[in-house]
Amino acid sequence: MSETYRFAYEGGVGELVEKKSRFIATVTPVTSEEEALRFIEQTKKKYWDARHNCTAFTIGSRHQLTRCSDDGEPAGTAGRPMLDVLLKEDIHNVAVVVTRYFGGTLLGTGGLVRAYSGAVQEGLRSSVILTRQSGVRLEIRTDYTDLGKIQYLMGQEQIPTLASDYTDSVYLEALVPVRQLESFCNALTEGTAGKVSLTKGDPCDYALNGGELLLLDKGEPV
Structure with a gap:
């Protein structure tokens, strides 16, 4: 990372x-x-x-x-x-x-x-100078009754959504900064009384350019 x-x-x-x-x-x-x-x-x-x-x-x-x-x-x-x-x-x-x-x-x-x-x-x-950050893709599965609470928590922590699917249940893919991952998962679990399903995905470096989310490749030297 x-x-x-x-x-x-x-x-x-x-x-x-x-x-x-x-x-x-x-x-x-x-x-x-x-x-x-x-x-x-x-x-x-x-x-x-x-x-x-x-x-x-x-x-x-x-x-x-x-x-x-x-x-x-x-x-x-x-x-x-x-x-x-x-x-x-x-x-x-x-x-x-x-x-x-x-x-x-x-x-x-x-x-x-x-x-x-x-x-x-x-x-x-x-020039345009941005801050490169390390994040983790987080898959969130829930029912509609907890969607409002999850969206509130994501907005409060400024967690961007990468993908979503609304069918019989709700699927969201969020991009969570590494430093916030544990506390954000805990907040989701507590806020939904343990009903939310969370799956940690791949690491993903990113930057914010104003309100635009930029996903960065891993090819740059670290």
Whole structure:
């Protein structure tokens, strides 16, 4: 079962200007080093006329793989500060390229660190960052007399319904966060005086994008 963590679902582009130098941050989701390197190469080709294209990425639910590059800026003034933003925000499976068009004025070490860090923050603000959670599919079988109580409990705990079937009896498939599974099952049993039938199914990672439920595959690194 994978852990709960924040990840880039959709990338974005953010920009800031510091003493006439433009810093353009391009953010994208990635799930492998190869994917990150392809993105970096494509972005460098897009901004081929820029002075610098500095990079950072982190992959894995525990940041197992991290890389960064100053791309010709003074050591430690670009790539590492960019990566530090990703790690401080605890965002996983994400890559960012900050492109600099030189404005003619030197910024100094501190100015570069602030500019590259600030550009990454702008890029993240324009991206969609979600929280990946671990859940379990729970099959619920009951009669109609207890349906209202079950729906109330599901609404109270914000448990989404994946499937339903209303025939002679009621069948619901719910997606329950792992941390709530035991207490939710106990609440259902108590609330129906033990008449409900519960069957635990497969684990399922998911995220909520506003009110939209997104089921996530298990192929991403953990």
